[in-house]
Amino acid sequence: MEHDPVVENVGVTYRSRYCRWRFLDWLCKLCIILFKKRKSGDPCVYIPERIINRPDPCIYDQFLLMKLNQPVTWDNPDVAIFLNGVEQYTYDLTAGTTYEVVITVHNSSRDKPANGTLVDVRWIEFGAGGQIRHPVATLTANVPVWPGVTQVQTTWQTPATPGHYCIEVELSHPNDGNPANNVGWNNTQVKAAASQVQTPVRIFNRWPNGCPPVREGGGETSLVRVFAGWALLGAIGAFAASVSIGHHDFSYRQAGLYFLVGYIMGALIGFLIESLRARGRRGNPNDPPRQDRISCLLVELFVDSYVFNDAVGKDADPNAMFAPRPPAWPARVEPNVFHFAPNEAYRDVLLIVDAPNEPGPAEVFNVNAYQSGVPAGGVTVTVTRPEED
């Protein structure tokens, strides 16, 4: 693709040319700053390097894509599990077995490599919204600039008790340019087709201890104003009064006592005034009451048969990559909307697929969960059919 003329590097390094003596470095820099014309970028606006040029390690992040109203798969293209070098279906792992987990880390920055990216690998109980994370490993990845990728791998021994597991990968970098694309899940299951496939999906309550309070608005009781303002005012006033009252028999001890008492009285009165003032600053009486908030216990579930077509650069077409695909066969989640009861830890919902009886290829069904209007997780269930002759 052609280089977009709107975006251009405008940096020029003078320091290496002129500032060769480190002990005079700051003076040299000052001279250059004062006498060199700075970049302004007009009619564009020039943005400093510390803001605009940062590494951005990233992964296929379902939560980012759901926020952008794009369809997702929970069969993460950037997470693979191997046994003796053979890639495994992640829905069908054997208990107490050691697997290799391979993670592909991308870097969205074209300018800065994401060296030293930490890759936290964890497993979560199968389902959506699980909050109990079991660490598997913390790895380090040095990711070159886009389109370079780095693969990191670790071993993972599955728990001794059989079950299904979700692998969670979280990236972190101290200079990350975009912290919104760092969490990817791999959460899959396979069911053999019958006339009607029913599989439970566990939806975990992200806030089982109740909705977190929304910290917002209102006034503040400023202790700075109380102790550095009102209290000092009281102390100075009392001191001045003591000097005036004891004009002829002024003593330092008496003045100091007046000062101290004045400070304490000023602080008490100031705290009262500031508290009342804060109460009175709750907002504009013309403000309409807020009724647009979504309950944190509300869960909404959606099902589709979207399949991610991975491609990079010129080959990546967002229309094809994120083309919505409704359920391939009649499918529903029951219930698809519900409220968690207070202190309810999870609820099992049922994915019901009316699969055709005749042989044919498998189909995938993605169950995507939102709690309180924000992405909570999901699973991808593959429904297999007998192969055609």
Next chain:
Amino acid sequence: MAGCDTKTMQPGNYDWSADRITAWTFIAAGGGAALAILEIILSSIPFGWMAALAIAFAFLAGAGVGFWVGNGVEWFVRLKEQNPKTITVSGMVVCAGKNTGIPPWHDNDWTFNLAHNKPPVDLTLLSPNDPGLNINEVLTRAAPGSGQSQSYFSIDPNLGNRPVFHCEIGSAIGDWSAAGGAVGSVVGTAAGIAAGIAACVALGIFTFGIGAALCLLIIAIAAAAGAWVGGLAGNLIGGGIGWLVDAFSDFDENGKAISKNCVMALTGTWVTDKSHQHNEIHDITSAQIVECGDAIGTAANPQGVVGAVGIGRHPIGPDP
């Protein structure tokens, strides 16, 4: 270069800080005048045109201190951090500019207005994934301690009052000039009073009656001059230091130039700006270009472009 303008929708008050600084100015001016009147009464100075002038100049001196100190205080208390503190949003930049000029009229911040609604893309909250936190909350939730029950939508008056989300990269010029102005006015006032007293002593008119009135007038004039000149000088010196701080912090100038119609992901501190009673990102700690130019505007799925770039697939734009 001009910054990006906004106006706060009613009942929000775009000029909240300006009103407060005006109050500071007049309250301090009244205090200055009251001090002069008190001195006239306590020293039994005859009330004539000289005493009246002294009161007027004391009023001006108080106004100077009030203006510069008020400007400094309001500058540093205007931004109230939200909870969560850091957010990332994506959207189309419909205005990009730098508020270049002499402080305090220009803070020299880098300013951006992101369109609230498409075309081509909706303003979207990308992180964090907190309960109930969506873009409407980002725009309207008042920060703790802001003294507001809610924040108000902003519009860009230069774009037909299009609803926008205002974001800024803070310049050190604003901080240093505000602090410099406050310190300069206080120091200038004190120096003015000291100089006035010294002049009275030197002239031998530090006495009763008309001499005291003349002396009070000299002190008031010197204090007024010190307050305003000191404030202005402190403001300019602070601005100069801030300019150097900015220049040192981006010495190599390896940044990038962007213009309007770039789709960007911006990460930074989510605040309520009390001075305009709206919410914004201030400071932006990271700005990421998703795509610039017409390509995204003509894309059938512009949000898909944002998503594809976000997961490292870069569907369009300058491939290396």
